[in-house]
Amino acid sequence: MSSILLLTSSPRSDSLSTSIATDLAEKIKAQNPGQTIVHRDLAAQPLPHIDDLFTASIRKPAEARTTEEANAVTVSDALVDELLAADTLVIGTGLINFNIYSSLKAWIDHIARAGRTFKYGENGPVGLATGKKAYIVLASGGVYSQGPAASLNHAVPYLKSVLGFIGITDVETVYVEGLAFGPEAAEKAIDAAKARANELALAA
Incomplete structure (x- = not known):
């Protein structure tokens, strides 16, 4: 059965x-x-940050790992399996210090795995998590989709770069922005985001 992987952070x-x-x-x-x-709630159930043991372990074939090394990649293996099994990826994050929440960054560090979600070929890296569609929902107090602050929006370009690196290039974005500009502006922003989400869902 196909699945939608919902990541909230x-x-x-x-x-x-x-x-x-x-x-x-x-x-x-x-x-x-x-x-x-x-649904993986990365804020309610935060992932461990990667460490030296993890980075050493993923560079070894599974059969060559010690018990300690195998345990170090257990969470990562499960997350990669979860991602590869999904047909659709929906990512929700706020814009914090111009980028994504650290909880979501930890997920990325676990799923960006050479030999599993990407590989290196003769012409450079090749994504292995292909055939999926992704949606990014980004909430922010200011307006970062366009205008003078657009260059400070590192979240969407970063997520698109990471997703593209692992083979997910069909990506849509829903902005919930301008939330700090007063109740009326926030209400309009929320309505616009909901309308955009509904439009994308109907086209799915």
Whole structure:
């Protein structure tokens, strides 16, 4: 059975990136009843940051790892399996210091695995997590999709670069932005984001 991997990363209980990403995943599922949603809340269940043992272990074949080394990559292996099994990826994050939450960065560090999600060929790196569509939901107090602050939006370019590196090049973005510009602006931003999410879900 195909699946939608929903990744949320905001620590806020009232997170708009989480609520709109969740709604988007549910609407995509409604358009494709055979799919299931696998939700990984990276804020509620944070992943361990990678360390020396991890980086040494992933460079060895599985059969050559010690028990300690095998244990060090257990979480990473499960995350990679989860990603590869999914047909659709929905990522929710706020813009924090112009980039993604560290909880989401930890997930990326675990799934970017040579030999599993990418490999090096004669002409450079080749993504192995192909055939998937991804959606990014980015919430921010300011406006970063365009205008003078656009150059400070490192989150979407970074996520698109990482996803493209592992073979996911079909990526759509939903911005929930301008939330700090007062209640009226926030309401308009939320309505626009929900409309965009609904449009994308209908096309899924």
